[in-house]
Amino acid sequence: MKAVLCKSFGGPENLVIEEVEDLTPEEGQVIISVKAAGLNFPDTLIIQGKYQFQPDLPFSPGGEVAGVVKSVGTGVEGLKPGDRVMSGTSWGGLAEEVRARASNTFIIPEQMSYEQAAASLMTYATSIHALKDRGQLKAGETVMVLGAGGGIGVASIQLAKLMGAKVIACASTDEKLDFCRSIGADHTINYKKEDLKSRAKEITDGQGVDVIVDPVGGDYAEAAFRSIARFGRYLVVGFASGQIPRLPFNLPLLKSASIVGVFWGSLFRNDVNQNRENVAQLLEWFESGELESVIYHSYPLDQYEAAMKALLNQEVKGKIVLIA
Numbered sequence: 595m596k597a598v599l600c601k602s603f604g605g606p607e608n609l610v611i612e613e614v615e616d617l618t619p620e621e622g623q624v625i626i627s628v629k630a631a632g633l634n635f636p637d638t639l640i641i642q643g644k645y646q647f648q649p650d651l652p653f654s655p656g657g658e659v660a661g662v663v664k665s666v667g668t669g670v671e672g673l674k675p676g677d678r679v680m681s682g683t684s685w686g687g688l689a690e691e692v693r694a695r696a697s698n699t700f701i702i703p704e705q706m707s708y709e710q711a712a713a714s715l716m717t718y719a720t721s722i723h724a725l726k727d728r729g730q731l732k733a734g735e736t737v738m739v740l741g742a743g744g745g746i747g748v749a750s751i752q753l754a755k756l757m758g759a760k761v762i763a764c765a766s767t768d769e770k771l772d773f774c775r776s777i778g779a780d781h782t783i784n785y786k787k788e789d790l791k792s793r794a795k796e797i798t799d800g801q802g803v804d805v806i807v808d809p810v811g812g813d814y815a816e817a818a819f820r821s822i823a824r825f826g827r828y829l830v831v832g833f834a835s836g837q838i839p840r841l842p843f844n845l846p847l848l849k850s851a852s853i854v855g856v857f858w859g860s861l862f863r864n865d866v867n868q869n870r871e872n873v874a875q876l877l878e879w880f881e882s883g884e885l886e887s888v889i890y891h892s893y894p895l896d897q898y899e900a901a902m903k904a905l906l907n908q909e910v911k912g913k914i915v916l917i918a
């Protein structure tokens with residue numbers, strides 16, 4: 595089978611496409627014939643050796659896929675060859691076949707295309723875990739989303755609205771913010787041009803925001819935290835800016851606020867049932883049409899370099915998909 599391979603750490607231009615051996619499943623695993631793979635920021639980190647976990651070289655990047663189950667390992671229940679599925683794979687998805695945990699592989703609705711399904715797991719499962727499990731979001735609360743035009747940002751806007759929240763989308767360009775409004779954001783802040791804290795206070799009539807979703811880190815984190823409400827929850831999702839922020843500890847004290855870590859990889863490894871419950875809710879929303887993943891652009895698999903560069907250039911609104 596054909597696979598995009600990382601043979602040494604570096605940028606997308608370092609990757610190659612080669613023929614590799616077909617896969618066989620081990621216990622608790624399935625082999626998926628990949629039809630489409632969603633691209634996410636972690637894919638750009640793992641090929642540089644900068645992610646939380648690191649497979650041995652050579653490996654294929656690609657943390658989420660949609661496709662057809664080809665074979666199942668021992669101990670796998672509820673999945674069989676021929677099933678149409680989506681799966682969170684951590685890596686390996688930019689290939690014609692991928693090895694996946696059965697416990698993080700889900701049958702997709704009949705009307706859902708592989709392209710759509712490939713963009714519907716990682717950012718949505720992370721965002722629902724962030725808002726519901728870690729943020730304890732309640733209907734009527736206000737959610738501020740940083741990096742709101744990106745994958746996590748878009749999913750967080752859509753899910754916060756479905757959960758009955760008021761959403762303030764924050765991003766670096768007016769074009770991204772117009773897009774955020776078109777998918778449901780109630781208010782927008784251009785953090786390149788406007789003062790994040792004072793605009794957020796103005797929008798919330800001085801109350802501050804209840805929940806902040808931060809997949810960006812860097813310079814905006816402290817300004818965002820200074821706009822948090824009493825008993826607010828600051829959700830640490832990622833550091834797309836490349837900078838891990840530092841925060842004065844008096845700030846959470848003054849607001850009785852919480853800084854809460856969010857790690858979907860830890861959820862699907864350690865709390866399988868919680869993750870499956872969350873994904874079941876997502877699939878219900880996808881099936882009913884209340885939720886639809888937003889695809890910015892789809893590329894053929896061999897254009898992986900252009901696709902990754904689009905993510906790194908901050909131009910993407912929603913998700914990028916590679917078609918195998």
Ligand SMILES: NC(=O)c1ccc[n+]([C@@H]2O[C@H](COP(=O)([O-])OP(=O)(O)OC[C@H]3O[C@@H](n4cnc5c(N)ncnc54)[C@H](OP(=O)(O)O)[C@@H]3O)[C@@H](O)[C@H]2O)c1
Nearest residue numbers: 635741744745746765766809831832833834835856857858
């Ligand atoms: N915790 C978890 O379980 C989990 C799961 C998935 C992803 N993540 C993390 O969440 C973060 C976002 O992932 P994503 O897939 O949503 O990424 P994405 O689609 O590329 O969006 C990231 C956003 O961050 C902003 N940004 C600021 N500086 C940037 C830079 N130097 N390069 C790229 N973007 C920059 C951009 O918005 P503006 O231009 O508007 O600032 C961009 O839209 C990543 O750090 C990723 O590793 C965490």
